[in-house]
Amino acid sequence: MTAAISLQVGIDSISAGALFAVLALGLALLFGVMRLLNFAYGELIMVGGYTMYYAQDLGVVPMILITTAMVVIVSMLMELIAFRPVRHAPPLTLLITSFAISFGLQQLAFMTVAKGAQKGVSPYPWLTEQHHIVGIRFSNLEILTLLIAAALLIGMTMLLKRTTIGIQLRASTEDYQMAQLVGVRGNRVISAAFAITGFLAAAVCILYVLRTGALSAQMGVTPLLIAFVGGAIGGLGSLSGAALGGFTLGFLVNGVQASLPEELSSYALMFVFLGVIAILVVAPDGLLELIQKARARARSPVPSRAAEPPRETA
Amino acid sequence: MLKIEDLTVAYDRVRAVNGLSLHVDEGEFVGLVGRNGAGKTSTLMTIVGVQRPALGRIMFDGTDLTRCSPDEILRMGISLVPEGRRIFSRLTVGENVRIGAKSRRDRAAVAKDIESVRERFPVLAETWDRSGAQLSGGEQQQLAIARALVAGPRLLLLDEPTLGLAPLMVDRVFEILRALHEEGRTVLLVEQNAKRTIESADRTYVMRTGGRIQLEGTAEELQARGDFESAYIGMAEGGAG
Numbered sequence: 130m131t132a133a134i135s136l137q138v139g140i141d142s143i144s145a146g147a148l149f150a151v152l153a154l155g156l157a158l159l160f161g162v163m164r165l166l167n168f169a170y171g172e173l174i175m176v177g178g179y180t181m182y183y184a185q186d187l188g189v190v191p192m193i194l195i196t197t198a199m200v201v202i203v204s205m206l207m208e209l210i211a212f213r214p215v216r217h218a219p220p221l222t223l224l225i226t227s228f229a230i231s232f233g234l235q236q237l238a239f240m241t242v243a244k245g246a247q248k249g250v251s252p253y254p255w256l257t258e259q260h261h262i263v264g265i266r267f268s269n270l271e272i273l274t275l276l277i278a279a280a281l282l283i284g285m286t287m288l289l290k291r292t293t294i295g296i297q298l299r300a301s302t303e304d305y306q307m308a309q310l311v312g313v314r315g316n317r318v319i320s321a322a323f324a325i326t327g328f329l330a331a332a333v334c335i336l337y338v339l340r341t342g343a344l345s346a347q348m349g350v351t352p353l354l355i356a357f358v359g360g361a362i363g364g365l366g367s368l369s370g371a372a373l374g375g376f377t378l379g380f381l382v383n384g385v386q387a388s389l390p391e392e393l394s395s396y397a398l399m400f401v402f403l404g405v406i407a408i409l410v411v412a413p414d415g416l417l418e419l420i421q422k423a424r425a426r427a428r429s430p431v432p433s434r435a436a437e438p439p440r441e442t443a
Numbered sequence: 444m445l446k447i448e449d450l451t452v453a454y455d456r457v458r459a460v461n462g463l464s465l466h467v468d469e470g471e472f473v474g475l476v477g478r479n480g481a482g483k484t485s486t487l488m489t490i491v492g493v494q495r496p497a498l499g500r501i502m503f504d505g506t507d508l509t510r511c512s513p514d515e516i517l518r519m520g521i522s523l524v525p526e527g528r529r530i531f532s533r534l535t536v537g538e539n540v541r542i543g544a545k546s547r548r549d550r551a552a553v554a555k556d557i558e559s560v561r562e563r564f565p566v567l568a569e570t571w572d573r574s575g576a577q578l579s580g581g582e583q584q585q586l587a588i589a590r591a592l593v594a595g596p597r598l599l600l601l602d603e604p605t606l607g608l609a610p611l612m613v614d615r616v617f618e619i620l621r622a623l624h625e626e627g628r629t630v631l632l633v634e635q636n637a638k639r640t641i642e643s644a645d646r647t648y649v650m651r652t653g654g655r656i657q658l659e660g661t662a663e664e665l666q667a668r669g670d671f672e673s674a675y676i677g678m679a680e681g682g683a684g
Contacts, residue, residue: 296538297545300531307529310491311590312517312546367533 133264138387144271146379147278148336150372152352153359154285155329157371160360161302162322163216165223169207169230170356171349173327176203176234177334178344179242181250189253197331204327205320216319238346249342256339274336281332282372285325289368294321302368362408364415373417381405444469444629445490445521445598450499452485452654459485460654463499467598467631472624474644476637482654483633484526487602491523492516503598517546522596526603528587532576536567536586539575543590553593560589563619581612588619598629605636617643641665 159165180199184192211230215222242248256270289295294317301308301318309315333352338344355378363374378401385400393400412419445467452460460482467473477483488494490501492513501508508516522543531539540560544553561568564585570578578586584604591599601620605613617639624630624643634640641647641662649658649665658665 296534296542299533300538300542303531303533304529306493307525307531308542309513310493310517310523310525311543312514312594313542314514 131264134387136263137265138383140265140267140271142380142383143376144275144278144379145383146376147275147282148333148375149355149359149378150375151278151281151329152333152356153363153365153371153375153378154282154368155326155333156353156356157360157365157368158298158302158322158326158329160365161368162298162305162319163212163223164220165212165227166357166365167326168224168227168353169234170326170330171351171353172231172234172238173200173204173207173330174334174337174349174352175238175344175346176200177331178250178338178348179238179248181335181338182242182248182344185250193335196335197328200331200334201324201327204323204330208320208323212323213316213319216315235346243344243346248344250338250344252342253339270336270339274340277332277336281329285329285368288325294318298322298325299368302366358405362405362412362416364417366415367417370415370417374415377408377416378405444471444504445631446500446502447486447490448500448502450486450489450501450654451497452482452489452494453497454485458497458654460489460496463650463654463656465648465656465659467629470627470629471646472620472630472632472644474637474640474647475631475633475650476635476640476647477650478652479635481650481652483650484602485654486650487523487600487631487633490516490600491521514546517594520595520597522591522594522599524587524591524599524601524604526606528580528583530575530578530583530586530590533574535572535574536578537571539586540567540589540593543593544595547593547595552595556593556595560592563592563622564589581608581615584608584612584616585619588616592623596628598631599623600631600633602633603635604632605634605639613639 156167156170159167159170177196177200180196181192184195187195207230211226212223215226256273257268259266259268287295289299297308297313297318298321300311301313301315301322305315308318337352355375359375359378360371361374362377363372364370381404382397382401385404386394386397389397389400408416447463447465450460450463451458463482463486465473465475475483475486485494489496490508492508492511492515496509499509503516503519503521506519508519508521511519531542534542540557544556547553561571566582567586567589570582575583575586588601588604591601604616604620608616613636620630620632621643624645632640632644637647637649644662646659646661647665648656651657658668660668
């Protein structure tokens, strides 16, 4: 592999990884707060896709704003109508509820917006314009994807670290009951988590549809799978873990595609999943947990200071 | 201040607490000791609204808490230091303390209370920007107490705060509790370390398995009772009972 190709793979990996990280983050946020694996996450992307189709004649900016608002509203309604009544139910009930919403929205789309000839969002020529610099090829859309994904990741980090609602979200992600016992209001935090998830899904949807153009009732399945796999290998229980998993998956997919000989290229996905399995065997709790344990071991012979005898400082 | 009448708490068909009655007066330091599984934690979890009672009443300043949410109970002035500390290990020490004041709106008073816990617990002030996971067990316990204190509680509940701590840190926790009591705070302490609890508290209830009160009194009264040793056996030296 030449230096230019390696650089190209690196850039593609970062670009795809950033998008995967945003996807995984949306899923991890709800998993953390509610222990909910939301299978209907993909349908938010589908709702966004069809909103883009119907709003595309209004121009790029109105289309983006309407799509974002629509996906955030649908996400919050999902929580209010479907998940709030079963919030205290066992995780299996939540999982089945999310399946029901997912299939329900897909069927609704089949019967309405997805009926008839396949719909699509017209490509914007300026977005697909290609640039070639020192042997590296990239389009405006790829630059935009990278910039937006980076902005979303930075924005999410700032939101979670610097704002009151962010600190409450992080606390609720770790111990929801204890967060309530210190006065964090469950409804408010969960609504915020769904709104943020909706915002992230809208952003991913816009970038995804601008790239592919095609819409279908089941268009959310692939992004959902990416979010799940990214979250699982990074660690769905933590937001940083999910983001790390997304980036890892981006590197894995692009690395496998670039290194496979041409006759094996149609099996790329199989090799990607073999890589995912290998990661999960080494790090069943996710890569972040593995890194944290390694760090703790490096710092001290005991795994955590919480297990050490107390320091007599008082 | 707090009056529990005939409280029964059940998980499915198993009764963890069965007809418990006790009271805590304003400014009192009350201990609640008993063996593992006696129903001590279930009692506290019911007071703070996490667990709903099957029967009985919990009155706090004339209000029945059994219909209130954890959030409402916290706002009424009851704060819990839970078993196992349950600090937010991914948050910094400062964030852990600040989130404890989430239920309060009086910002100036909150700032004053945060400054006060930084003075009371110098180790927390030193580690303010470090993550909670990096603290030792004793430091985490101090953090859990600090987090409960900034909620501005009128009644502080503590569930096994010395569990798993080294003897010197156990001394430190009891020293903190005595200081809080001397400042006029009302404390209900649940402990397996019966000896230390009875010595420190104004009054102590001894709970037997099945969630009933077996004995009640001051340290002198309890020691004067003939059946004290039998109720007490296995936990007199503060070990796990």
